[in-house]
Amino acid sequence: MSGTTSTLEPLFTFVTSSYAALETNFFKIPGSAVVARYVKSSHQNDPGRTLLEVILIIFAVRTLLQSRTRADHSGKHFIQFDEKEIDDLVDEWTPEPLAQPLTQQEKADLACAPIIVGPNGPKPKLSTGKTVTNLASYNFTGLSGNTIIKERAIETLRKYGLGSCGPPGFYGTQDVHIQLERDIADFLGTEAAILYSQAFSTISSAIPAFCKRGDVIVADRGVNFAIQKGLQISRCTVRWYDHNDLESLEQVLESVEKERRKKKAPLTRRFIVTEGIFDHDGAMSDLPKLVELKEKYKYRLILDESVSFGSVGRTGRGLTELYNVPASQVDMLVGSVANGLSSCGGFCAGSHVVVNHQRINGTSFVFSASMPATLSVAASEGINILRNTPSILSTLQDNVRAVRAVLDRVECISIPSHSASPIIHINIRWPSPATLQLPSATSSPTKPSNPLSVLPRDPPQFDVELEERLLQDVVDEALAQGVMITRARRLRGQELVDVRPSVRLAISAALTRKECEKAANTVKAAFVKVLGKRR
């Protein structure tokens, strides 16, 4: 017994001496006396609390030491391998090829895009050497090739060079950009506008700038691809209403409101997202009704006028001018400078708050170089021309009417586009309406579609491959007869709702009424010939 004590003696002395050293050192730290007194007194008052606090401290240290990113190592699904096994697995793994080579059909699909040699315009020359009438390119107002614009562009080029060499935040905001933003805002009658350097990236960046997780968006089922991508990025709650059906919209708005009241959820931002003239089929929104609904249910309206800006209305101001609705009632009015003003880029017009918010939060505004000064001035000049020459738009409307007058009477096709729309989509009309029908014909008002799903209740049935092939034959036939038209290109499989294949015409004011009629007759003949063969 004493033997053990004597052998343990040095150990005890070491423990006591180190404890003493620790204590003196601890009390050397300034403020340590306070801590010690606190611990002592709290232990005295409530010994259980000491235990609790010790556990708390241990827990805090453990939390701090744990990896922030919740490494998979600790996860249930992590499998421990040794180095050798990992090496084997690495050797075994064979990735898929980065890209499958194109199939024969895809190659043809790529090759069928016509190549224009020289300037694009109403009568471009193709790489085949043929000069054709152009009903494919976007040149609604015929501004492309305008000599005044060219002169101004060259003037600007000499003063500014070409590129802006910087994002807007870092010395990329040139006075010409500010001018164009002001021109667009004045033209539309909004407080302000913001320029993006690509039309496609405008709305897919504007939507996520405002709509965050938890916000509600009610969108049309037929919105274009850019909007779909914007919705995807924003991660907000999306509810869908039937394509261009405002009754369906009202039902959805009502149901969302009901849901909110039931859940007693806090007020979140709510938006209606739709298009002026739909890129998918040329249908036109009823803006006054839209505005009425959005005011009633207190939603904000994001209206994509990529097609309608610069192509409808008395001077091309778009849907707001056509329906005589003040643009200030549309909260975010998005348009394309590339299509509407024959330049490049896009814009979002609205109040100062809306615009300034995007200057910091619009991803593709902040992280991209601003558009070349030359193109910006060209667009400003375009607005000037539109303002001063209302005849351009009346010519365009005449041309649209002329083309529709020819095509509306054709038996084998159907046109979902609005009669004033400068883009005209043409679908194949099949003779037996029992199996293959138009979307509009099927939407019998029995049961509404599910707003949670992007798919309508009974989606129209069609054979994409067959129709695409026939339409391509039509396009080729028309081209052979000297009219350039195009199939509406879609990323099949990436679009949320499969879009019915169509041929898309884009009417231009640069063509005369005669030329338009002639071209329309050619298109008609091509359809009749190709589809007639089938029957």
Add this chain to the structure above:
Amino acid sequence: MSTAASYLSAVSEADARARAHGGTPNSTPALSLSSSLTGSSEDTVLDDTGADVVDALLYPRVPPTSEQVFTTVHTEFGHCANEKYRFTSQHRAGTPYKSNPEQDPPYYIVLTTYLSYLMVICLGHLRDFIGKRMRPSRYKHLMAQNGYAALNSDFDSFYTRRLKTRIDDCFSHPVTGVPGRTIVLLDRYSPDYNVTMIPTGTRTRALNISSYNYLGFAQGKGACADAVEESVIRYGVCAGGTRLEGGTLDLHLQAEALVARFIGMEDALISSMGFATNSTIIPALVTKGCLVVSDEYNHASIRYGVRLSGASVRMFKHNDMQSLETLLREVISQGQPKTHRPWKKILLIVEGLYSMEGTLVNLPVVMELKKKYKFYLFIDEAHSIGALGPHGRGVADYFGINPRSIDILMGTFTKSFGAAGGYIAGNKALVDRLRLRGHSGTYAEAMAPPVLTQVIASMSSIMGVTIPVEKSSSPALPLLRASSVDTHVSEFEPECAYPGTAPVSALPVWMPLAPTLVDGSDGQMRLRRLAFNTRYLNRGLRKLGFITYGHDDSPVVPLLLFGPGKMAVFSRMMRTRATPIVIVVVAYPATPLVLSRVRFCLSAAHTKEDVDMVLTACDEIGDFLDLKHGAGERWPLQEIIDRAVELVNMPEAP
């Protein structure tokens, strides 16, 4: 005040012009063609955009001697004839890649930085608290009202309102004119602490060390601008629609072929916006079941694209090859989360040159890893293309790596080429697939003809143009070219040598060709001047004692400021110097909170004197703001300026 100087330079200018026109008969026709297009006001010194701008930037500090001929406008592209001020941007073979070690500042700096953020945040909340009660009208747009939720709640916008607004005068400064060597600022002031900015109507010309103009192609005069002017006359300004729906011009095909040749890849596609190149093409590369391994500092456009694609993402520590390898071993051995199925494919996305860090990707090691781990490699060369490598072909050229061993090279035209938009280069099958499956071919507008021409002109200027030998001596070159191209296109097609020149058949027949463009001397001069300026500023700043990040050969030079207050002061002091200098300051959220920095972007357009000026300014302001905390040997300013050439040519920064 500067009448004597202007008189002198005007005389020397007139002299230069006369010489230029009486040059060798060989070069005369093309030159006179281009000069006739620029009109009568061609002047290599004076630029009359800002008549009220009087300053030292208009004239070269060292006036040209009678032997020197400059065809550029000095304010756009500085005159520098001294051949010593040239360098070649190239990685020394056999040495490992090494960027400057990231130095930590003294503790008191870190502490004061945190403190100042804390103070500003507390003050901001205090102001909000009081403001909401005293002046509710000012907070109206941040509150729910009238049944509408606030578009931007007060909490979400706190950082912008209370922190960024304080230094808003350093951002989004409106400018005018060419963003070249100098830039003209439109002066503004704010009566209400940066809430509104009011233009004063005056202008200030400042030395521009912030635009992405690496090779100095932002020019309103010169060979590229001449070509663009010609294209506007011929093509107008719009391509008219998407690429697949009637918006494809012959220029698109020419530009794509030239880009592919420039990069050294089989094929390339062009998209009309740099940001959209990533955001619309990456979704076509990877899908669900694929993994994207991404550097933590990758650009927003890459993240946007990856998010759209639906692929899984894993990040590794910035440019840390060990972290990358560990991650790769983990993800390949584990497979997809939960199911443990093998990944369909793994795509590593890195940037060639990181624009906030100034670091280059450690490509030699990445290539080794690629061999072992079989991932696909996507390099975003937005900043490095044109700016790096002895031939300006980007980071692969810099490290001497065959570009074809890389799967996808992406880049933009905004930076080095003075244009806009971007490209993706790869093998033919891949690029064709992207043309068809990428969003931009189907839905986005095609690139405008003037931009395409700028790309073609600037790129061929870097490459040099091969003209068939028997015809090159002919004085009426453009005419002959026009007739010959149609008849035998393939005749002069040289081997696709990389890095080779641009065959004349690849260029539009109407494009005016300046002799300096044809022989590639213009491009070489730009590349070598940029390389010199880059190394000089990088090493000069460190010799002055500053903490900078990145690599010596990176034309983006981040100088660490740390304190948020120092950003504003630095920017304002630079802008209000006798010769104003504009710089870019970057802070959170683009950088970590305490690592606020100023970023210099060098250009071939800068002369050595310009870099001297920047160094002098930094030296003075650095003392004032207590910024010199770098380790290593220091030199006094004068010594750095005097021994610049020696400093640049040292193989290893001492």
